[in-house]
Amino acid sequence: MQKLLADLPNKAKKKKAENKKFFSKLKRRPPKDLDYVMQELHEEAFSQTDCLTCANCCKTTGPLFTQADIGRIAKHFRMKPSKFIDAYLRVDEDQDYVLQQVPCAFLGADNYCSIYDIRPKACREYPHTDRKKFHQITDLTLKNVAICPAAYDIVEKMKKRIDL
Numbered sequence: 001m002q003k004l005l006a007d008l009p010n011k012a013k014k015k016k017a018e019n020k021k022f023f024s025k026l027k028r029r030p031p032k033d034l035d036y037v038m039q040e041l042h043e044e045a046f047s048q049t050d051c052l053t054c055a056n057c058c059k060t061t062g063p064l065f066t067q068a069d070i071g072r073i074a075k076h077f078r079m080k081p082s083k084f085i086d087a088y089l090r091v092d093e094d095q096d097y098v099l100q101q102v103p104c105a106f107l108g109a110d111n112y113c114s115i116y117d118i119r120p121k122a123c124r125e126y127p128h129t130d131r132k133k134f135h136q137i138t139d140l141t142l143k144n145v146a147i148c149p150a151a152y153d154i155v156e157k158m159k160k161r162i163d164l
């Protein structure tokens with residue numbers, strides 16, 4: 001897995017132009033069954049992926065934290081939301097709350113998330129490949145294929161399966 005993760009940014013870079021072209025066509029003419037196809041590709045990829053041997057998303061990029069996430073996680077730690085923010089979060093250029101640093105402070109050495117049941121919504125949904133109207137998040141996906149091996153494979157399979 002470590003070699004695969006180390007090679008992933010380069011592999012994604014080589015596919016960038018091809019992916020951009022495919023996504024731009026997808027945005028113009030999304031197939032009617034896109035949600036269904038993405039659900040299938042997502043389930044297939046994650047049935048063959050062990051996130052516990054990877055955790056690259058938690059190590060290299062953080063989620064954004066909504067107010068609901070902050071309230072829920074702060075309550076778990078019996079902290080005031082403002083104290084939780086001071087301890088773990090910062091505001092990014094889009095005015096969103098994000099982690100002060102990566103790897104995420106809640107990631108254990110065994111790749112388990114110590115707040116798994118109450119983790120941020122963005123963590124639960126990452127890499128968003130089963131999202132409805134997937135063609136609306138292709139810019140984000142272009143970045144995610146360099147981070148997430150499952151997202152990379154899903155996009156490669158999409159290009160074979162969807163004839164645009």
Ligand code: SF4
Pocket residue numbers: 049050051052054055056057058126127147148149150151
């Ligand atoms: S979601 Fe992707 S990047 Fe995150 S642990 Fe699973 S395979 Fe790795």
Ligand code: SF4
Pocket residue numbers: 057058062063104105106107108112113114115116119120123
């Ligand atoms: S909160 Fe948990 S799932 Fe989310 S980035 Fe941190 S360790 Fe990963």
